[in-house]
Structure formats: structure tokens, C-alpha cells
Amino acid sequence: MTHHQHSGPAIVTRGLTRHFTSRKQTVEAVQGLDLEIGQGELVAFLGPNGAGKSTTLRMLTTLIPPTSGSASVAGHDVVTGQRDVRHAIGFVGQGNGAGHRQLGRDELVSQGRAHGLSRADAHRRAAQLVEDLDLAAVADRKVSSLSGGQRRRLDIAMGLVHLPRVLFLDEPSTGLDPQNRANLQQLIQRLHAESGSTVVLTTHYLEEADALAGRVIVVDHGRVIADDTAARLKSGLGDLVRLGFGSAADAARAAARLERVPDSRVDVDETSVDLRVKDGSTLVGEVLADLAADGVPPTRVEVARPTLDDVFLDLTGRSLREAQSTESPTDESTRTESEVAA
Ligand SMILES: Nc1ncnc2c1ncn2[C@@H]1O[C@H](COP(=O)(O)OP(=O)(O)OP(=O)(O)O)[C@@H](O)[C@H]1O
Structure with a gap:
């Protein structure tokens, strides 16, 4: 037809x-x-x-x-x-x-x-x-x-x-x-x-x-x-770099330091700090070196690419x-x- x-x-x-x-x-x-x-x-x-x-x-x-x-x-x-x-x-x-x-x-x-x-x-x-x-x-x-x-x-x-x-x-x-x-x-x-x-x-x-x-x-x-x-x-959101610390005090100090990373968003939750930044996987080396130099090296590091679920969460506040x-x-x-x- x-x-x-x-x-x-x-x-x-x-x-x-x-x-x-x-x-x-x-x-x-x-x-x-x-x-x-x-x-x-x-x-x-x-x-x-x-x-x-x-x-x-x-x-x-x-x-x-x-x-x-x-x-x-x-x-x-x-x-x-x-x-x-x-x-x-x-x-x-x-x-x-x-x-x-x-x-x-x-x-x-x-x-x-x-x-x-x-x-x-x-x-x-x-x-x-x-x-x-x-x-x-x-x-x-x-x-x-x-x-x-x-x-x-x-x-x-x-x-x-x-x-x-x-x-x-x-x-x-x-x-x-x-x-x-x-x-x-x-x-x-x-x-x-x-x-x-x-x-x-x-x-x-x-x-x-x-x-x-x-x-x-x-x-x-x-x-x-x-x-x-x-x-x-997804690229609008940036990568998620999740850092774990030995204490909440270390996490807070690290967060204060990370606030200086340009075009990023920092969220602290007790001993864990989330850094949202474009090209997080490239930046992570630098970030770790800076934190070590400041005497607050993280005990745990994860880098995640954003998913569409992150996009939905960002847009609606719900997963x-x-x-x-x-x-x-x-x-x-x-x-x-x-x-x-x-
Ligand atoms: N014939 C109908 N009578 C009354 N309410 C309806 C009817 N069809 C759909 N709805 C309502 O309209 C809304 C949208 O439904 P719809 O089926 O389009 O959603 P959906 O995104 O396709 O969801 P799902 O993934 O479950 O299929 C829902 O609140 C549903 O209960």
C-alpha cells in the first residue's frame, strides 16, 4: 500500500x-x-x-x-x-x-x-x-x-x-x-x-x-x-564525585575546600560529601591531591556518570x-x- x-x-x-x-x-x-x-x-x-x-x-x-x-x-x-x-x-x-x-x-x-x-x-x-x-x-x-x-x-x-x-x-x-x-x-x-x-x-x-x-x-x-x-x-547535570571521610568534621572541612571548585555543587551528608561537576572523572585526581594537601584525604571515592534517573530527580525532586x-x-x-x- x-x-x-x-x-x-x-x-x-x-x-x-x-x-x-x-x-x-x-x-x-x-x-x-x-x-x-x-x-x-x-x-x-x-x-x-x-x-x-x-x-x-x-x-x-x-x-x-x-x-x-x-x-x-x-x-x-x-x-x-x-x-x-x-x-x-x-x-x-x-x-x-x-x-x-x-x-x-x-x-x-x-x-x-x-x-x-x-x-x-x-x-x-x-x-x-x-x-x-x-x-x-x-x-x-x-x-x-x-x-x-x-x-x-x-x-x-x-x-x-x-x-x-x-x-x-x-x-x-x-x-x-x-x-x-x-x-x-x-x-x-x-x-x-x-x-x-x-x-x-x-x-x-x-x-x-x-x-x-x-x-x-x-x-x-x-x-x-x-x-x-x-x-x-545528562550532561547538563555533571558527574557525581562522592567522597567519604573518617569523621563529620573532616567532611565539613573538605566541603569548605570543595566549594572553591568552579561550576560545582557541593552537598554534605554527615561523613559523605557529594560534588557535582562537569568532567568529574577528569577532575577527581586534582581534587584528591588538594584534599590530601589540606590534611583531609577521603577514605572512599566514587565517580558516577549521571543517569536519566538523576535527571528526573533534578527536575522533580523525586527519583x-x-x-x-x-x-x-x-x-x-x-x-x-x-x-x-x-
Ligand atoms: N479511562 C480512564 N479513566 C479514568 N482515568 C484514567 C483513564 N485512563 C487513564 N486514566 C488516568 O490518567 C492518568 C494517566 O494515565 P496513563 O495511563 O496515561 O499514564 P502512563 O504514563 O501511561 O502510565 P503507565 O506507565 O502506568 O501506563 C492516570 O492517573 C490514570 O489513572
Whole structure:
């Protein structure tokens, strides 16, 4: 199937907002997103549970309408051009449910047929995907018998059947073990590189956003709080040089000395001193020599490169991992009711 190629950005949102009402309470799931994503970008939405990532994806894939604001995907408005958007995109949601008695290959063919491919084209396309995505071992088994990792690979192939220009993946590697997660990430990178499609995925794995995406959009409470390459987000923070001392008095003296390091931030916690500074790994030799000369040599030294979690902590005052475990998602049973209208 061919689509006319539009020349603007793959995705544009203006004040994109979605509220839900459940039990008379309003949840502001997405609050005024203004985004532009270029054709061919690989973008990760990163944020804790409930940040609004899935809701954003569901609006961009036309599954639910925005409460206000607008969005266009592949040049089509998600509300007025819903059909065109659907033709242009692929969407792999969170878990497609098991229990299919079909073979993986047949499921790919059905999916192609559902997207309007002829029987012959659907078969040809399924065969091609099986080859490209190394799915031979998966394609000729019943879908219900596949492991989680195999199932996710098949899901991704399903999202690609009709050569979408924009592919959305909602938490593609959730629930997979590290090995399968690494395989899946390689697969996503390869298909992005080979197809030139725009790929937008959501994740709460910092490592995944870091390793995979050219651009990381950090969302929290329905808003974008940072938007850049992982490398630039992290380099803004500087390295962490953590020094341990024999006593709190030594730590305080060392901290006073370290305050003089230009463009740095110093935090003291009892016998430990944290120095945040660009190029900490290069500076550490000098720092140690200075402290030794002042008679307060540290007893312990660690240098850490910042992680995306440090970025999140810096931006929100909370660790992404903490935000993850403390904010429980709302009761599932209330979600379906308010979705019926959509
Ligand atoms: N249909 C719905 N009815 C009521 N509230 C909803 C509905 N869908 C989402 N929400 C709420 O909107 C907020 C954002 O949810 P969303 O699923 O978009 O977050 P998320 O960032 O994708 O989180 P997760 O990582 O858990 O998927 C949450 O508070 C959620 O409970």
C-alpha cells in the first residue's frame, strides 16, 4: 500500500489535553502538550506510572479523542482525519491478550487483510516480516503457546504489516526478562534504521530510553518536563564525585575546600560529601591531591556518570524509581466506564 508522503513533521500537538472523570473526580491525565516530532525520529516518552504516556499515545492513535487542543499525525488531524491517521500508523499496545489458537503467521496475514491488503499481498508481507524480524521459530507456532518475548516480537511485526510511516509502541518491553528486552531493543533499532519510519515508544525503563531513543521526552503529571537527547539531558547535570571521610568534621572541612571548585555543587551528608561537576572523572585526581594537601584525604571515592534517573530527580525532586513504586495507578474498573464514550 502506498500513501502520499507529506513533508511536514510526523507529529504535531498543540495544547493537547485529556481529562478523565471517574467517581466524580477529574483526572488531568495530559495537560497541554506542545510537541513536534520530525519524520524518521525515534522518540521515547519516559515517565512514571500515571504520567500520561499511554493517554497521549491513545490520542495520537485516535483511540480516544482529546478533551481540548489538537494533534496531527502524518499530516492528518487525529479527530477530523481519523481514518487517514489510522492508515498511516501502526500501534502496538500493552499486551494484546493471549489465547489465540491461530499460528503466528496466520495472525500476521489476518492483520494485513484487516488493513486492506489483498490475500496475496498479505501473505507476501507476512513472509517478508517473518524473514526480516527473524520470526521463523515463532511464526509457525500457535500464538497461545508463545513466550512473552516471542509474543512481543510478533506484536511488533503486527504493527508493521502495512508499512506504517509512524509506529507507536506502548511499553514494548514491559514484563520481559533482560535478555528478551535487549533483543527487542535491537529489533526496534534495526527496523527504525531500515524503514526510516518515525517510531514513538513509551517506557519507564531509564536504560531503555537511554539506549534506544535519539530523543527522550520526559513526562510527569501530564506535562513535558524535559525534551532532549539522553546525552544532553545528562550532561547538563555533571558527574557525581562522592567522597567519604573518617569523621563529620573532616567532611565539613573538605566541603569548605570543595566549594572553591568552579561550576560545582557541593552537598554534605554527615561523613559523605557529594560534588557535582562537569568532567568529574577528569577532575577527581586534582581534587584528591588538594584534599590530601589540606590534611583531609577521603577514605572512599566514587565517580558516577549521571543517569536519566538523576535527571528526573533534578527536575522533580523525586527519583523515577520511587515515583514508580509509590504512585499506584487508579482502579482499573473505573477506567473502562469513562472510555465507553470515546
Ligand atoms: N479511562 C480512564 N479513566 C479514568 N482515568 C484514567 C483513564 N485512563 C487513564 N486514566 C488516568 O490518567 C492518568 C494517566 O494515565 P496513563 O495511563 O496515561 O499514564 P502512563 O504514563 O501511561 O502510565 P503507565 O506507565 O502506568 O501506563 C492516570 O492517573 C490514570 O489513572
